[in-house]
Amino acid sequence: MDNQPNRRTVLRTAAVGGSFVVAGCLGSSAPNGSEGTVDGSAQQTADEGLPDAKAVDTDRVAADPTDIPDPVDWDEPREHDHTVTVEEVTAEIEPGVTFDYMTYGGQVPGPMVRVRQGDTVNLTFENPEDSNLPHNVDYHAVYGPGGGAEATTTAPDETAQLRFKATYPGAYIYHCAVQNMDMHISAGMFGIILVEPQGGLTDVDHEIYLGQHGLYTKGEVGEEGHHAFDVDSLLTENPTYVVMNGEKYAMTADVHGHAATVKTGDTARVYFVNGGPNITSSFHPIGNVWKNMYPQGSLSTTPQTNIQTTPVPPGSTTIATMEFPVPGTIKLVDHALTRVARKGCLATVNVTGEENSEVFNDKP
Numbered sequence: 001m002d003n004q005p006n007r008r009t010v011l012r013t014a015a016v017g018g019s020f021v022v023a024g025c026l027g028s029s030a031p032n033g034s035e036g037t038v039d040g041s042a043q044q045t046a047d048e049g050l051p052d053a054k055a056v057d058t059d060r061v062a063a064d065p066t067d068i069p070d071p072v073d074w075d076e077p078r079e080h081d082h083t084v085t086v087e088e089v090t091a092e093i094e095p096g097v098t099f100d101y102m103t104y105g106g107q108v109p110g111p112m113v114r115v116r117q118g119d120t121v122n123l124t125f126e127n128p129e130d131s132n133l134p135h136n137v138d139y140h141a142v143y144g145p146g147g148g149a150e151a152t153t154t155a156p157d158e159t160a161q162l163r164f165k166a167t168y169p170g171a172y173i174y175h176c177a178v179q180n181m182d183m184h185i186s187a188g189m190f191g192i193i194l195v196e197p198q199g200g201l202t203d204v205d206h207e208i209y210l211g212q213h214g215l216y217t218k219g220e221v222g223e224e225g226h227h228a229f230d231v232d233s234l235l236t237e238n239p240t241y242v243v244m245n246g247e248k249y250a251m252t253a254d255v256h257g258h259a260a261t262v263k264t265g266d267t268a269r270v271y272f273v274n275g276g277p278n279i280t281s282s283f284h285p286i287g288n289v290w291k292n293m294y295p296q297g298s299l300s301t302t303p304q305t306n307i308q309t310t311p312v313p314p315g316s317t318t319i320a321t322m323e324f325p326v327p328g329t330i331k332l333v334d335h336a337l338t339r340v341a342r343k344g345c346l347a348t349v350n351v352t353g354e355e356n357s358e359v360f361n362d363k364p
């Protein structure tokens with residue numbers, strides 16, 4: 001398994017921007033009565049107290065794309081006890097470049113939730129004592145105020161409960177929706193809740209879970225040190241990095257390993273979520289095609305077939321299947337290719353097996 005979480009220690013420097021200071025983002029629950037604003041300028045200070053270089057532990061935030069709950073194998077409604085724990089973590093966007101992420105469960109995208117249409121979820125939402133900010137979760141699979149956001153809004157060291165029924169099938173985003181929600185989502189707070197239709201999904205050999213989003217930082221791509229959150233680039237919707245699974249080129253051979261390794265003749269289904277918070281993905285498999293593509297993650301409409309590139313807007317998903325008639329490396333990208341070549345948005349699938357010279361022959 002090449003996708004095990006790891007922990008590194010790197011030098012954190014104060015050279016790039018200031019540290020994002022978290023006080024005052026509470027919105028209506030701010031203790032001084034002042035409203036937090038999306039323009040977080042008043043909430044940032046310089047890193048005056050930090051030495052020039054300080055060792056910090058950095059956690060891997062890239063979710064393992066193959067760490068997905070098993071397919072639904074029940075045919076009557078069930079209840080699920082489900083706990084979501086917020087983790088604010090400092091981690092590397094790429095080697096030597098750190099960022100203060102906000103996550104569900106310490107990973108980006110957050111853990112996939114998987115239920116069957118008609119199932120009920122008993123949710124426990126935990127914001128731990130060592131958090132700096134309030135958080136919550138809005139499930140697009142949920143009927144009700146804020147998709148559960150209001151019911152789950154918790155300050156540090158608070159826990160909330162929510163019970164909901166998943167009444168309609170599809171793959172839906174969930175995301176943080178506190179007042180500075182764009183900041184929280186771009187710091188990593190999004191994932192997929194998959195509601196399988198009552199008839200279930202077709203069998204495939206592999207399932208792959210990926211999430212794209214933009215990171216808005218003070219500093220250039222690759223500039224070493226700690227990158228503070230940058231409100232200016234957020235306001236112009238110009239992310240420094242655009243990544244899959246939270247880190248630059250996270251799920252490739254040179255970083256945490258391929259998103260998946262498959263054999264010729266296998267089938268795979270990709271669950272893809274665009275956290276945004278602002279830019280649409282043009283999701284494309286280089287050297288392959290989306291064999292069956294379920295626009296916006298809809299599982300109650302007929303899939304499109306043999307699709308090259310599908311738009312996935314912020315706050316939405318797609319489900320797409322792949323076949324692998326020939327070996328090689330498939331690159332999963334946002335076809336707005338500057339985001340791939342320069343900003344980090346790439347995951348790869350490694351296909352092993354016999355050549356098929358009738359389908360592809362590079363030595364004719």
Ligand SMILES: [Cu+2]
Pocket residue numbers: 102134135136176177178184189
């Ligand atoms: Cu949050």
